[in-house]
Amino acid sequence: MVQVKKLKDGSRQIILTAKQFDEITKVLSELAAKTKASTILMADISGQLITQRGNTDDINTAILSALAASDFAATAEMAKLIGEDAKFKLLFHEGEKRNVYLSNVGDNFFLVVVFDVSVTLGLVRIYTKKAIQNLLSVFDSTEKGDDAGKILDQDFSSMLGDMLDESFK
Amino acid sequence: MFINWALQEINLKIVYYGPGMSGKTTNLEYIHSKLDQSLTGELVTLKTKEDRTIFFDFMQIEVGRIKGKKPKFNLYTVPGQVYYASSRKIILNGVDGVVFVADSQKDRMEGNIETLLDLENNLMTMGYSLETFPWVIQYNKRDLPNTESLDILQKKLNFFNVPHFEAVAIKGTGVFDTLKSIINGVVQHVQAQL
């Protein structure tokens, strides 16, 4: 299971192990090959990029994830306003050269698939759906990662403080 | 917070919250203009023609590796104007820490209080509370003539006694101190939770 931990104060922590990350990356690579998508991202619903595939050099993917997450969340609010019980499950933006297809992966994640207009949407939908099933089973695997506490120890805090001082001169 | 063990990355989300025109976007603009290009990505601003934030501003900061780990800070601002309430809620999703940017001007006190209550409401729907959540207050626009005294601002807004900073965001005064403090607060909080 991808660990989505609720801490004492209710805040949420998502922890991905190296193995899960590798498997997720594999699923995305496969999806990229099958759909000839130019770029594929997986992000968590708060907008944090998890992994990416395809051409990501000339796209700022951190920004793309933040925008896509908000797009998703805004559409979910719209759904509520017009009386839809469920969130919309996918979004599609049609461009001149490229299309963007967004789809949720369970409750905590979503996929962004950027593809050429010459590729049919039907094909992208079919393979994305399959990829999502594979991703969900990766998430269900039982392996556990270490806690954040192991990383963010006292040492880490003080070194981070120093580095921030250095950067903020 | 999102931790990726394969890449040894830690992602933290920090949101600048506060009433309309208090200076949230100005904070990010200053940070972006001063930090080395290698540390920050682009600053994205989704705004109206009048430069008011319509959805959010976003920017990512990296400070390099620490003990092999790569912390990344995702900074967001919300739109302060009252009628963008649902956008504010959306941006708070998955937040790890909040900077509340208050406007020190006397006639903005009402707006500050209202927005702070709005923040508390939104945090509560996510199961958090201002009492335990990591947040700091920045009293901005200290350069203006009609500002409230620090004492009164503290009494009216800082009821949980969180770290506070006086700032003049257009000049950058107090901006980095505020950011450093919230980053620290978030990291301490994560330690305390475990």
Ligand SMILES: Nc1nc2c(ncn2[C@@H]2O[C@H](COP(=O)(O)OP(=O)(O)OP(=O)(O)O)[C@@H](O)[C@H]2O)c(=O)[nH]1
């Ligand atoms: N005098 C003074 N003006 C400031 C200061 N900080 C910001 N401003 C000005 O206040 C105005 C609003 O600043 P923004 O940063 O856009 O405010 P905001 O909080 O992002 O506003 P919304 O996006 O509408 O919520 C701008 O004209 C800024 O130049 C300050 O410290 N002193």
Ligand SMILES: [Mg+2]
């Ligand atoms: Mg703004």
